[in-house]
Amino acid sequence: MTERSAGLPSQTEVIELLSGDFARAGYDIEEVVIDAAARPPRITVVADGDDGLDLDTIADLSRTASAALDSVDDRAAPYVLEVTSPGVDRPLSTEKHYRRARGRKVELTLSDGTQLTGRLGETDGGTVRLVVREGRQPTFTVREIPLDGIAKAVVQVEFSPPNPRELELVGQSGKGD
Template structure:
């Protein structure tokens, strides 16, 4: 049994899970360990890498979950019994890091700026020096990241990826 050095349970879990997530090509977004009666609940949040567009599929998430479970069993960073929950950030995650904005490219977003105004549209590019948001067809506004107070992806039931004829495979 290999026990990580940290005394914080979440940090011990993070030390075990980080290499597993990286080996799967994923980003370890968050780790929470909380008591739940006689057990603990270990919540792991995984995401795709910085430049990936789309969602983490269930097969990849399932495989990563099995690998994480095996690594936690081998290292035993959580004392006693625990329930493991492995998930993705979901669409309600606020966009707070450049990586989050890059992952949200092609998505409909709402940015609330520090002056109280909002920018609403499709995020077409995200770089450290600015976010490009298409607010209307052919109209792209560049937003300075330092001016963004809050940002979130808006849920769309259907999203057309191209301008040509569409079949079911073209819809989000």
């Protein structure tokens, strides 16, 4: 986080100013939150990319955002600039979100109210492949689910490594994929 001397640009101004630099670095701006009531006021830029965000990338994007905002700085109010990644509890809502969460364990609520927990596989043409564990034995099946049939999807936090067969079915070896 970097405290800066400047006024608060609008959400639209921040997106217009930063989206080109972020896109060139391989990242999308998912959301910009302007909190003028915080002391000091806060601008939060939520970014994501196909390979996620690590701390070094967040630091680089923060410097880029700060420099870009400084270049149009003609105001005098201090604020805090924060660049962050989407939280693990962010619902998956676009095909891009599903693609980026490939290999992660998710809980889905389908449009008919059915709930499924499984590992995300490939997302293509409005359909996601979900590796689901069947029965007590580690038997896995792959289900194809239309994205428009999913009412809610949330990534689940895991504390143990996934079953190698699950990773194989989602097209990952578990060796850094």
